[in-house]
Amino acid sequence: MNLLEGEREEILNSVDEILTSSEINRRNLIPILQSIQERLGYLPRPALEKVADAMGMAAVDVYGVATFYNQFRFHPPGEHQIKVCMGTACYIVGGQIAMDSFARRLNISEGETTPDRKYGLERVACVGCCTMAPVVVVDEQMEGSVTPTRVDGILLSLEANGNGEKPGEEE
Amino acid sequence: MTKFELLRAEAKQRIDEKQGTTLVCVGVATCSMASGALKVKDAFISEIQRKELDARVMEVGCMGHCYAEPLVLIKKPGFPALLYGKLDEDLVERLVEDFLANDDPCFDFALAAIEPNDSFPTLADFPRGFYEEKLILEQCGFINPEDIDHYLAVEGYRGLVGALDKSSAAVIEEVKSARLRGRGGAGFPAGVKWEKCSQQDDKEKYVVCNADEGDPGAFMDRAILESNPHLVLEGMAICGYAVGASKGYIYVRAEYPKATSRLRIAISQAKEKGLLGKNILGSDFSFDIEIFEGSGAFVCGEGTALINSMAGNMGIPETRPPRMAVSGLYGKPTVLNNVKTFAYVPGIVKNGAHWFRQKGTEQNPGTAVFALVGKIKNSGLVEVPMGTTLRRLIYDVGEGIPNDKKFKAVQIGGPSGGCLPEDALDIPIDFDSLHDAGAIMGSGGIVVLDENDCMVTVARYFLEFTQHESCGKCTFCRLGTKHMLDILTAITQGKGSLSDLDLLLELAEDVRDGSLCNLGGTAPNPVLTTLRYFRDEYEAHLEEGRCPARMCKDLIAYYIVPQKCSKLCSACVGSCPTEAIYTREDGIKAITQDKCVKCDNCLKACPPEYDAVEKLSPPVLPGEKGSEKK
Numbered sequence: 001m002n003l004l005e006g007e008r009e010e011i012l013n014s015v016d017e018i019l020t021s022s023e024i025n026r027r028n029l030i031p032i033l034q035s036i037q038e039r040l041g042y043l044p045r046p047a048l049e050k051v052a053d054a055m056g057m058a059a060v061d062v063y064g065v066a067t068f069y070n071q072f073r074f075h076p077p078g079e080h081q082i083k084v085c086m087g088t089a090c091y092i093v094g095g096q097i098a099m100d101s102f103a104r105r106l107n108i109s110e111g112e113t114t115p116d117r118k119y120g121l122e123r124v125a126c127v128g129c130c131t132m133a134p135v136v137v138v139d140e141q142m143e144g145s146v147t148p149t150r151v152d153g154i155l156l157s158l159e160a161n162g163n164g165e166k167p168g169e170e171e
Numbered sequence: 172m173t174k175f176e177l178l179r180a181e182a183k184q185r186i187d188e189k190q191g192t193t194l195v196c197v198g199v200a201t202c203s204m205a206s207g208a209l210k211v212k213d214a215f216i217s218e219i220q221r222k223e224l225d226a227r228v229m230e231v232g233c234m235g236h237c238y239a240e241p242l243v244l245i246k247k248p249g250f251p252a253l254l255y256g257k258l259d260e261d262l263v264e265r266l267v268e269d270f271l272a273n274d275d276p277c278f279d280f281a282l283a284a285i286e287p288n289d290s291f292p293t294l295a296d297f298p299r300g301f302y303e304e305k306l307i308l309e310q311c312g313f314i315n316p317e318d319i320d321h322y323l324a325v326e327g328y329r330g331l332v333g334a335l336d337k338s339s340a341a342v343i344e345e346v347k348s349a350r351l352r353g354r355g356g357a358g359f360p361a362g363v364k365w366e367k368c369s370q371q372d373d374k375e376k377y378v379v380c381n382a383d384e385g386d387p388g389a390f391m392d393r394a395i396l397e398s399n400p401h402l403v404l405e406g407m408a409i410c411g412y413a414v415g416a417s418k419g420y421i422y423v424r425a426e427y428p429k430a431t432s433r434l435r436i437a438i439s440q441a442k443e444k445g446l447l448g449k450n451i452l453g454s455d456f457s458f459d460i461e462i463f464e465g466s467g468a469f470v471c472g473e474g475t476a477l478i479n480s481m482a483g484n485m486g487i488p489e490t491r492p493p494r495m496a497v498s499g500l501y502g503k504p505t506v507l508n509n510v511k512t513f514a515y516v517p518g519i520v521k522n523g524a525h526w527f528r529q530k531g532t533e534q535n536p537g538t539a540v541f542a543l544v545g546k547i548k549n550s551g552l553v554e555v556p557m558g559t560t561l562r563r564l565i566y567d568v569g570e571g572i573p574n575d576k577k578f579k580a581v582q583i584g585g586p587s588g589g590c591l592p593e594d595a596l597d598i599p600i601d602f603d604s605l606h607d608a609g610a611i612m613g614s615g616g617i618v619v620l621d622e623n624d625c626m627v628t629v630a631r632y633f634l635e636f637t638q639h640e641s642c643g644k645c646t647f648c649r650l651g652t653k654h655m656l657d658i659l660t661a662i663t664q665g666k667g668s669l670s671d672l673d674l675l676l677e678l679a680e681d682v683r684d685g686s687l688c689n690l691g692g693t694a695p696n697p698v699l700t701t702l703r704y705f706r707d708e709y710e711a712h713l714e715e716g717r718c719p720a721r722m723c724k725d726l727i728a729y730y731i732v733p734q735k736c737s738k739l740c741s742a743c744v745g746s747c748p749t750e751a752i753y754t755r756e757d758g759i760k761a762i763t764q765d766k767c768v769k770c771d772n773c774l775k776a777c778p779p780e781y782d783a784v785e786k787l788s789p790p791v792l793p794g795e796k797g798s799e800k801k
Binding site for chain 2: 025026027028029030031033034064065068069070071072086087088089090091092094097100101104105124125126127129130131132133135140142143144147148149151152
């Protein structure tokens with residue numbers, strides 16, 4: 001995904017700030033990457049290069065560590081990030097069905113963001129809410145017992161209050 | 172009065188000051204938040220304010236009764252403490268009006284009372300409460316996890332005080348004599364590990380708490396950290412004292428933000444009170460705890476991978492020995508235990524090894540905490556003595572399978588466990604017994620499966636998980652699991668032949684033997700156990716192109732039975748996300764098979780009195796039967 005105008009400067013400034021406020025050593029690599037992702041929502045390439053520079057590591061090594069872990073994203077997240085839980089309990093009662101429904105409605109695959117950067121769709125291993133399965137986390141808000149009809153409801157409520165507000169309960 | 176008694180007296184006083192007012196405890200943990208606990212909490216607060224009542228609302232953790240979330244415990248002076256489940260804003264309004272403002276406890280909505288009384292049954296009167304024995308979950312859901320005073324008031328940190336009065340050797344002896352076995356799943360004796368670490372001649376040592384609970388279907392560690400974080404901190408501090416470490420780390424999973432934030436609060440409060448930090452309670456012992464947030468790699472639950480990850484590397488396991496107790500984090504002697512293992516420690520030190528050994532079995536003393544999920548009525552977090560049978564756990568504690576469905580299997584121990592059939596239900600659960608049946612206790616995730624679950628799909632699911640999470644170091648794990656996954660995927664699509672099953676078994680053995688760590692070593696378990704106990708299902712897929720549980724998408728078709736369709740209702744049409752359902756000229760609904768995405772919506776939408784939608788497997792529609800035959 002291409003960087004937007006001015007995004008590169010913003011990325012570099014943020015990384016600069018994080019690097020100056022943290023101790024630069026290998027033990028801190030993962031916490032630093034976490035801070036960057038927390039700030040920017042993902043790990044853009046210029047950020048990884050800058051971290052590698054500061055750490056005195058090859059960029060490929062930083063990239064290697066980052067890609068090893070599931071938490072790190074290399075695509076910018078959507079304005080609304082949708083995480084579909086694929087834990088055992090969710091899977092057996094239709095987690096995949098929920099995933100398919102989101103993918104179909106948003107026209108993207110898991111791990112991707114819609115071109116307008118409005119919605120991002122990702123798969124998470126287990127959010128530990130097995131009793132509410134299948135579970136979807138929409139902008140940090142847990143939604144239990146998700147069926148395709150609820151998928152439509154969730155997306156509609158996001159459309160309706162698109163200002164990043166929590167989606168309302170639909171009937 | 173000692174420093175500790177002073178702290179306790181202060182805490183009690185602060186809590187007592189608030190006695191006499193009504194207390195509304197709202198269970199707020201991740202799963203209750205998912206079912207709307209925060210809304211319930213806000214509704215209580217605003218209703219109480221509106222009516223200007225003398226009542227307080229407090230956040231507590233998880234009580235384990237997840238099937239009845241959101242849960243609220245109301246303590247009103249003059250009434251037994253009552254637990255209410257499945258609350259929403261309307262019920263809150265009613266409870267505030269009838270119970271808080273007036274004196275009608277609305278028994279209709281109550282789940283149970285907490286203490287024995289004359290008016291309402293307690294939790295212990297239900298089979299679940301009868302069989303449960305809570306050693307580490309005792310306070311979960313009853314104390315405020317964000318207020319250390321609550322923990323102090325229930326004898327918290329007394330274990331640490333007791334430990335500081337003894338020699339570190341005596342503390343280790345107590346843990347050894349309790350025969351506490353590691354609750355992360357391996358069941359290694361904790362005392363032995365601690366002793367080894369204490370014998371190392373090194374100034375710098377570490378205590379690491381493994382809270383990287385990655386098993387899908389397991390949430391015990393999360394619930395404990397969210398509901399009673401101080402219990403774990405206390406256990407870690409005792410361990411630090413016993414082995415001579417002054418620094419502890421909690422490796423928390425990235426997906427557990429609530430647990431992390433509550434841990435942070437707990438650590439800072441404990442430091443403030445002098446229960447962590449320099450010269451704890453005036454003694455020579457100093458101990459600090461820091462949080463390290465994981466980044467979502469299942470393999471990091473393995474010890475060597477975990478410490479690699481903490482050092483800023485990829486979480487790749489390494490060969491052992493040296494044991495962690497000799498050379499662990501940053502090359503220093505390290506004790507690495509699971510959340511639950513640490514949680515048992517304060518009780519053992521406080522009440523003696525005997526207290527712990529009283530529960531459970533000879534070789535597996537104590538209790539086990541399970542996350543009971545899947546097709547089960549009373550899903551949730553349960554703590555039962557070791558040696559309880561699966562049958563008791565599923566049918567008595569969990570009250571069996573919902574919707575009158577038939578039990579099929581129980582999946583125990585996460586992706587490294589196995590699927591056991593009905594015959595295996597009488598096995599007592601402990602670290603040793605399950606092994607012979609092909610499963611393991613693992614960390615304690617139990618997923619109950621019913622007749623609608625396809626065992627091939629379940630095995631495929633777990634293999635997909637382990638294949639994805641394999642770190643890639645060992646060839647067998649990296650490529651073997653991939654090959655197995657490809658075969659299983661083909662079977663769920665009805666492709667392949669019976670000889671593939673032999674190949675699967677062969678690969679399973681190789682992957683097990685050729686992998687360094689337990690991720691690969693146990694990855695074939697779900698495949699091996701399902702092949703052992705449910706071979707006929709595999710055969711049905713391969714020979715008849717049929718999925719007996721009607722779960723595999725490629726082997727089913729949805730069909731509306733014309734004789735049953737009411738003609739007048741359009742519930743299925745409205746529910747179809749792809750407009751695959753249309754109305755025939757005679758008013759009966761039918762499905763355009765090409766458009767159907769098999770999402771199950773029409774089946775759910777069809778009113779039960781018509782029950783017109785059926786899943787067919789093999790996917791041959793009536794009337795097409797002749798034409799389908801080649």
